[in-house]
Amino acid sequence: MSVAARRPRRAMNSPIAYFFVLPALVIFFVFTIAPTLYTAFISLFNWNPLNISQSKFIGLSNYKNAFAGQANPSFWDTAKTSAYFVVAMVVLGPLLALLIALLLQRGGRLMSAARTATFLPNVTPLVATSLVWMWIFNGQFGLANQVLKVFGIGGPNWLESNTWAMPVVIFVSLWHELGFIAIIILGGLTTMSSELSEAAKVDGCNVFQEFIHITLPQLRPVMFFVVVISTISSLQAFTQFYTMTQGNFGTSTLSYEIYYQAFVVYHTGYAAALAIVLLVITAVLSILQFVLNRTRD
Amino acid sequence: MTGTTLPGSTRRLPGRRATRRPGTSTTGRVVRLVVAALVGLAFIAPLYWVFVTSTLNTSQAYSFSWASLVPHPNFSNYDRAWHMAPWERFFTNTIFIAVCTVVLALLTSLLAGFAFSVMRFRGRGALFGLVLSVMMVPQSVLLIPDYIIAQHLHLLNTYWIQILPFGASVFGIFLVRQFFLNVPKELFEAAELDGCGPLRILFWVGLPMVRPALLVLGLNVLMGSWNAFLWPYVMTSSNAVRPIEVGLSVFSSTNGTDYTGLCASVSFTTIPVLVVFLLLQKQFITGAFSAAGGVRG
Known part of the structure; x- marks a missing residue:
C-alpha cells in the first residue's frame, strides 16, 4: 500500500491532455461549431451581405417562404430535384456496386486489376472528370452521339435537355462512386462465414439460392450502411452539378441552391434557412448511421 | 493502361484449374473473367478517351474515326493549354x-x-x-x-x-x-x-x-x-x-x-x-x- 501511495504523478493523468485536444477543438470551434450556430442565426434575418448592420430580423419568414414554395425556384421543386438524384443514387449505387463486388470477389491478377479499375474513378477530381463526361456527352462532337449515329440514332444534346441532363449527372456520379461502394461491400463479403455456404452446398443449394439465403442476410448490415452513406453524400453533391449543368435543365438540387442563393443572387438569409434544412436531414441520417455502427460491432 | 492487355490472359486459365474453387465450370470461369475485364475497361475508358482526344488535332477530334481511338504522338495541345x-x-x-x-x-x-x-x-x-x-x-x-x-x-x-x-x-x-x-x-x-x-x-x-x-x-x-x-x-x-x-x-x-x-x-x-x-x-x-x-x- 505504501508503495502505491508513493507512486510518482502519473503522466497519463496529466492535465496536459487538455493542451493535446485544444488545437483540434479550436479549429472545430472556429470553423464548424460556431459557424453552424451562426447559420441558424443568419437564417432568421433578411441578411444584407454588403452591410451586415442593415440586416433585418424577420423570425421564421425565410423558412415560411421556403415551405410555402414562394422563392424562385420553389423550394419544393428543389426538394423534388434532390429527391430524384438521391433516390436514383441510393437505389442504383448499392445495387450495381453489389453486382460489381460479387463479380470481382474472386482472387487472381485480372480480378484485382478490375477492382483497381473500378475504384480508380473515385480518386479522380470531380471537376476534371465532369469535363471528361461533358466532352463525351457533347451534342455535336461527343463520343456518345457518334456511337449512336453508327446505329442510325440521332442522340440529343444531353446536358442541355430537361429530360436527359439529370440522368447524365446520375450516370457520371455513379461512375465516380460505384468503385468506392463496391470496395466496402467487398470488405463485407470477405468477413462472411464460409462454413454457412459450405453447409448450403452440402444441402444442395444452387448458386442463386445460396446468394438469397446465405450471402444476402449476412450482407444486410453492410448494405444498410452503404445506403445511409450514399444518401448523405448524394445530398451534398455539388461539383458535378456546378460543372456540367450549373443547376439548369432541372438539376438544381438543395446543395446547389444553397450555393446559388448565397453566392450568386445574394439571398443569404434564405440560403441559410435552406442550409439548416439540409443540416437537419444530414444530422438525422448521421445519427442513424452511428446507431447502426454501434449495433454492428 | 494495363487493362488493354488483360482479356488475352484468360486463355491461360484452364492450366490453373487446380487452384480454383471446386464446383465451378471452366466456361463459367472464363465468362466471369471476360465480364470482369469488360467492367474494368468500361470504368477507365472515359479517361482513356480524353487522353486520346488530347493528342488529336482539332479536325480529328471533331470527326470520329477508328484512327481516333489510339493516341497520336502530338503534344501541341498540351503546349497550347499550358500557356493559356x-x-x-x-x-x-x-x-x-x-x-x-x-x-x-x-x-x-x-x-x-x-x-x-x-x-x-x-x-x-x-x-x-x-x-x-x-x-x-x-x-x-x-x-x-x-x-x-x-x-x-x-x-x-x-x-x-x-x-x-x-x-x-x-x-x-x-x-x-x-x-x-x-x-x-x-x-x-x-x-x-x-x-x-x-x-x-x-x-x-x-x-x-x-x-x-x-x-x-x-x-x-x-x-x-x-x-x-x-x-x-x-x-x-x-x-x-x-x-x-x-x-x-x-x-x-x-x-x-x-x-x-x-x-x-x-x-x-x-x-x-x-x-x-x-x-x-x-x-x-x-x-x-x-x-x-x-x-x-
Whole structure:
C-alpha cells in the first residue's frame, strides 16, 4: 500500500491532455461549431451581405417562404430535384456496386486489376472528370452521339435537355462512386462465414439460392450502411452539378441552391434557412448511421 | 493502361484449374473473367478517351474515326493549354496548401487521438462526443458563415482559409484513437513508470505504433486537398492563391470550345492523382474501409 501511495504523478493523468485536444477543438470551434450556430442565426434575418448592420430580423419568414414554395425556384421543386438524384443514387449505387463486388470477389491478377479499375474513378477530381463526361456527352462532337449515329440514332444534346441532363449527372456520379461502394461491400463479403455456404452446398443449394439465403442476410448490415452513406453524400453533391449543368435543365438540387442563393443572387438569409434544412436531414441520417455502427460491432 | 492487355490472359486459365474453387465450370470461369475485364475497361475508358482526344488535332477530334481511338504522338495541345493559364502557379498553390493541411491535420489528430484514447482527464467523453458531432455538419452549411467569418478575420483570398479549416479531422482523430486503443496499455505504463512525460510517451512510444494510420490519414487529407473545389472556389478570387481544380474550372469556362486543349489540361491535372493512386493502392483501400466503416481501425 505504501508503495502505491508513493507512486510518482502519473503522466497519463496529466492535465496536459487538455493542451493535446485544444488545437483540434479550436479549429472545430472556429470553423464548424460556431459557424453552424451562426447559420441558424443568419437564417432568421433578411441578411444584407454588403452591410451586415442593415440586416433585418424577420423570425421564421425565410423558412415560411421556403415551405410555402414562394422563392424562385420553389423550394419544393428543389426538394423534388434532390429527391430524384438521391433516390436514383441510393437505389442504383448499392445495387450495381453489389453486382460489381460479387463479380470481382474472386482472387487472381485480372480480378484485382478490375477492382483497381473500378475504384480508380473515385480518386479522380470531380471537376476534371465532369469535363471528361461533358466532352463525351457533347451534342455535336461527343463520343456518345457518334456511337449512336453508327446505329442510325440521332442522340440529343444531353446536358442541355430537361429530360436527359439529370440522368447524365446520375450516370457520371455513379461512375465516380460505384468503385468506392463496391470496395466496402467487398470488405463485407470477405468477413462472411464460409462454413454457412459450405453447409448450403452440402444441402444442395444452387448458386442463386445460396446468394438469397446465405450471402444476402449476412450482407444486410453492410448494405444498410452503404445506403445511409450514399444518401448523405448524394445530398451534398455539388461539383458535378456546378460543372456540367450549373443547376439548369432541372438539376438544381438543395446543395446547389444553397450555393446559388448565397453566392450568386445574394439571398443569404434564405440560403441559410435552406442550409439548416439540409443540416437537419444530414444530422438525422448521421445519427442513424452511428446507431447502426454501434449495433454492428 | 494495363487493362488493354488483360482479356488475352484468360486463355491461360484452364492450366490453373487446380487452384480454383471446386464446383465451378471452366466456361463459367472464363465468362466471369471476360465480364470482369469488360467492367474494368468500361470504368477507365472515359479517361482513356480524353487522353486520346488530347493528342488529336482539332479536325480529328471533331470527326470520329477508328484512327481516333489510339493516341497520336502530338503534344501541341498540351503546349497550347499550358500557356493559356498560370498552371505552374496553380500546381504550386495546390502542393503548398496540401502539404500544410496534411502536416497540420496529422499533428492535431495525433495529439487529440492520443489524449482521447490513452490519457485520462475530466470531460473526456463529452469532448469526444463534441468532436463526433462535428462530422454531421455538411460543408455547404458552413460555406455562408465561414465566408463571413473569413471576411472579418481578413482570411478571404488567402492560403490560410484553404488550410486551417481542414487542419483538424474527425476521421483522423477517430482513426488515431482506434489505433492507440489496440496498443497494449502496458507499453505506456512502462514508459510512465520510467518517468516519461506525456509528450515523450506520445512521440517515442506511441508514434511508431500508429504510423500506418498516419499514412492513411495523410493520403486522405492530401486527396481531399487536391480535389477540393467548392470551398476554395468561394473563398478565393485571385489566381495567386487558387488551387488546381478551381484553375481548371475557370479555364474550362473561358476556353470551353477548345476541346482538345481542355482534354490536355484535364489530362495533365489528373495524371498526378492517378500516379499517386496506382503507387499507393493498398493505403487507398484501407482508407476507404476506415472512412466508411467509420471507424474500426
